[in-house]
Amino acid sequence: MKRNILKHKSSPVIILLLAVLCYGCQSSMVTQKEEPTLKKIFEDDFYIGAALSGSQINAEDSATTHVIETEFNSITPENVMKWMYIHPEPDSFYFEMSDRFVELGHKNGMNVVGHALVWHSQIAEYMNEVSDSLTMVDYITSHINVIATRYKGKIDTWDVVNEAFNEDGTYRESNFYKVLGPSYLELAFSLAAAADPNAKLIYNDYNLWKPEKRQGVIRMVKQFREKGIKIDGVGIQGHWSVQGPDIAQVRSCIQDFVDADIEIMYTELDLTTLPNPWELVGAEISQNYEGSPYMNPFTDGLPDTMAVKLGERYQDIFELFVEYKENISRVTFWGVNDKQSWLNNWPIENRTNYPLLFDRASKRKLAYDYVAKVKLSETE
Ligand code: G3I
Numbered sequence: 001m002k003r004n005i006l007k008h009k010s011s012p013v014i015i016l017l018l019a020v021l022c023y024g025c026q027s028s029m030v031t032q033k034e035e036p037t038l039k040k041i042f043e044d045d046f047y048i049g050a051a052l053s054g055s056q057i058n059a060e061d062s063a064t065t066h067v068i069e070t071e072f073n074s075i076t077p078e079n080v081m082k083w084m085y086i087h088p089e090p091d092s093f094y095f096e097m098s099d100r101f102v103e104l105g106h107k108n109g110m111n112v113v114g115h116a117l118v119w120h121s122q123i124a125e126y127m128n129e130v131s132d133s134l135t136m137v138d139y140i141t142s143h144i145n146v147i148a149t150r151y152k153g154k155i156d157t158w159d160v161v162n163e164a165f166n167e168d169g170t171y172r173e174s175n176f177y178k179v180l181g182p183s184y185l186e187l188a189f190s191l192a193a194a195a196d197p198n199a200k201l202i203y204n205d206y207n208l209w210k211p212e213k214r215q216g217v218i219r220m221v222k223q224f225r226e227k228g229i230k231i232d233g234v235g236i237q238g239h240w241s242v243q244g245p246d247i248a249q250v251r252s253c254i255q256d257f258v259d260a261d262i263e264i265m266y267t268e269l270d271l272t273t274l275p276n277p278w279e280l281v282g283a284e285i286s287q288n289y290e291g292s293p294y295m296n297p298f299t300d301g302l303p304d305t306m307a308v309k310l311g312e313r314y315q316d317i318f319e320l321f322v323e324y325k326e327n328i329s330r331v332t333f334w335g336v337n338d339k340q341s342w343l344n345n346w347p348i349e350n351r352t353n354y355p356l357l358f359d360r361a362s363k364r365k366l367a368y369d370y371v372a373k374v375k376l377s378e379t380e
Contacts, residue, residue: 049074049332169216204235311370
């Protein structure tokens with residue numbers, strides 16, 4: 001007589017055998033299943049981007065390279081295209097890293113962002129010494145002409161001017177402003193438009209959730225339009241925290257740009273998980289403070305409660321972004337993984353922060369799942 005092993009409940013060996021077989025078939029199903037990546041999940045909504053460090057452009061870590069190539073369809077150089085690196089002396093340009101960056105984007109069919117043509121920070125020293133308008137115009141002209149012409153047709157979007165406003169919506173007293181007044185912004189956008197007429201040209205800044213600051217930016221865009229100066233949109237950086245700004249404030253910000261018919265991109269998204277005793281907001285990088293262990297509480301990992309908080313906050317933000325997908329063309333994270341993030345060193349140096357969707361080994365974090373479920377739950 002044939003024995004029916006399924007009815008043979010009392011045999012622990014058989015139960016173990018079945019369990020092993022079952023686990024084996026489940027785990028091979030898991031590895032065979034193609035997990036959707038961020039760029040696929042949000043393909044009907046907006047580009048999903050990341051800012052790349054020099055070592056990421058050089059593909060020094062294979063796990064991170066894999067994440068860059070599979071999860072993102074837009075890239076921004078975190079530092080290598082900034083004035084001090086790309087144009088360190090009036091007559092010398094350094095293109096090795098920026099060429100490599102652009103090549104990486106093209107090899108992977110990505111949207112390529114240039115960051116940033118004109119910014120008062122990370123500027124070459126000689127630019128801070130300029131005090132006459134002819135020299136200033138001359139230097140800005142050669143900077144934009146040479147760089148934007150070199151990458152004509154290869155950079156999809158340029159951050160033409162970065163962080164030119166104060167928190168109250170007036171113009172920042174950078175050296176550009178001191179020498180040329182607000183006309184330096186018009187000059188920069190006009191030069192970029194002439195050098196690469198098909199590139200998208202945007203103005204980029206932080207803390208635009210503050211109504212006074214964004215009103216300054218909206219005023220400028222309107223003035224440009226009246227004068228026929230090409231400006232295609234505004235980059236909202238999004239250096240926020242787990243606590244704030246409120247979603248309602250982010251919504252009003254988006255709505256103001258929508259009402260003014262201005263395309264927006266979230267260009268530098270990250271959420272600090274660390275305490276900030278001075279209640280600093282945004283990204284004013286000139287502020288630096290001494291640290292203390294109390295200010296660096298998560299050196300051994302982010303506690304579960306905080307990980308969930310971070311995930312929920314990202315979920316709220318992405319739900320809002322998807323709601324406004326007609327007006328938001330790109331969402332870029334300021335970094336690929338937590339290890340790279342500038343927030344480990346600002347406003348206090350050498351802390352352990354957790355602001356992004358990938359951990360220090362470039363593995364997906366819990367926050368990744370919260371972002372993904374914004375769209376995946378729609379199709380369930
Ligand atoms: O190049 C030097 C290197 O030679 C030296 O060994 C090393 C030691 O600290 O420092 C290197 O320079 C650092 C540079 O990044 C490149 O890694 C600077 O100290 C550091 O201050 C600089 O920080 C960058 C910051 O801009 C500077 O303003 C961050 O990586 C970068 O994420 C950050 O990005 C800005 C955006 O461009 C504009 N919006 C705000 C955003 C955050 O501040």
